[in-house]
Amino acid sequence: MTSMMQNFIKTEDGIEIFYKDWGSGQPIVFHHGWPLSSDDWDAQLLYFLSKGYRVIAHDRRGHGRSTQVSDDHDIAHYAADVAALAAKLDLRDAIHIGHSTGGGEAAAYVARHGAGRVAKLVMVGAVPPIMLRTPSNPGGLPIEVFDGFRAQLATNRSQFYLDVASGPFYGFNRADAKVSTGMIQNWWRQGMMGGAKAHYDGIKAFSETDFTEDLKKIDVPTLVMHGDDDQIVPIDNSARLALKLLKNGALKIYEGYPHGMLTTHADVINPDLLAFIEG
Template identity: 65%
Template sequence: MSTIKLKDGVEIFYKDWGTGQPIVFHHGWPLSSEDWDAQLFFFLERGYRVIAHDRRGHGRSTQTPYGHDMDTYASDVYELVKALDLKDAIHVGHSTGGGEVIRYANKFGKGLISKAVLISAVPPVMVKSEANPDGVDISVFDDIRNNTANHRSQFYFDLTVPFYGYNREGAKVSSGIQHNWWRQGMMGSIKAHYDCIKVFSETDFTEDLKNVDIPVLIMHGDDDQIVPYANSAVKAAKLVKNGTLITYPGFPHGMPTTEHETINKDLLEWIKK
């Protein structure tokens, strides 16, 4: 197992395979680097150096009760990037990981990051407010908090259904995918997962999106039942200076797994541009 010890003593687990231009993958809540299996294998086979880490409190990283905020997550990534001496890196984030990517790019990534990819990602901001009237009501996130705190095991398994669009007519349900999602979630810390709900729902990435100059690819399914497309991808694409939006009709939130052949092909094509 490969780990680095951060300045606050937290150990971050990571995978680092291959050579060539580095691609760093940032996972979503409440998962781990394993959620990128289809991408790690695909890009490794095509000559890239692929890196994926378990966010603090998630997967095999330290189950610390502290530091569960987006600035700390982005700082952790910076420490990992410096430790591995990554230059000209492409950073790819799914869901919460997309927020982590754009915060890292804005606060720490200048000169270190060449491109950013946001897949089914939470920016600009999820929660409904006066400034974001078409956002998701806070009661939805309160319900996620309640279920995480009190019914985590069953809730995580149930959540795989909308996550992968398995409640849609004609969906091909994979129990293996469902159990792998559940396995990843249950490996992490309940405290970290609980605190991260506020992070992914209430963090405002508007200024991060406005400030980055690098090319940004935004990939989102229009049937995403977890991070609504119109409140995220459409708005984010309007805020970035150098953005490309690819919309996938009918694709679910977990499309990097269920639709990995399409996602990997489009991602590779954009990277090579």
């Protein structure tokens, strides 16, 4: 029987990062969103495994099964953790696919650590260039939005996560939505597995990090995918702006799709991902 410890790497600062590594072939690395875990990629992991790819997904520090450390919940550490994983597994010619906060993490990894290891990048409903409203980003969301997230998390994290999953994340608050109790429960389950401190600090990481210089450095083919009914990361202040900063980017817009479209519309998104990877 193989040891479960083989499913963890230890970073330089002593954090244990849990990961899944299934199959063989060209590696695809999946970067999950806040406050979830590698489990959020189930539909993609199984799909690409069946297509002959090696699929790798990790739980970000403080999330899922990784160490619930107190500090260092920021994009620099997130990207460095991915670099440690890529080095441990000797990943080369890899495709990196990131959703939401994971899209920022993936972009930062590719820009800062990915030289010689990365073939392509995909950002789905991703936070770059920057979510927060600033003088240089007047279309961003005001700090009060993110302060509200922090207050709800600190007051009643369980209810907050239930509200997000049953409402805007999957678009289940729309009149014509086909609500899935299983998706809601799975989102809540993943969220509650992680550490409250990591998630609290992660709000600052995903909202205030400016990825402008990272995006400018990326030269691998990059696909930006976004639903135009994304209520979590509005498309006009993210995907459309990110595209202008990428040297080799393409934007694919999904009419009416929500932030969680990788789960709600996996039947559409997965073949589009495959087409980009094989193109």
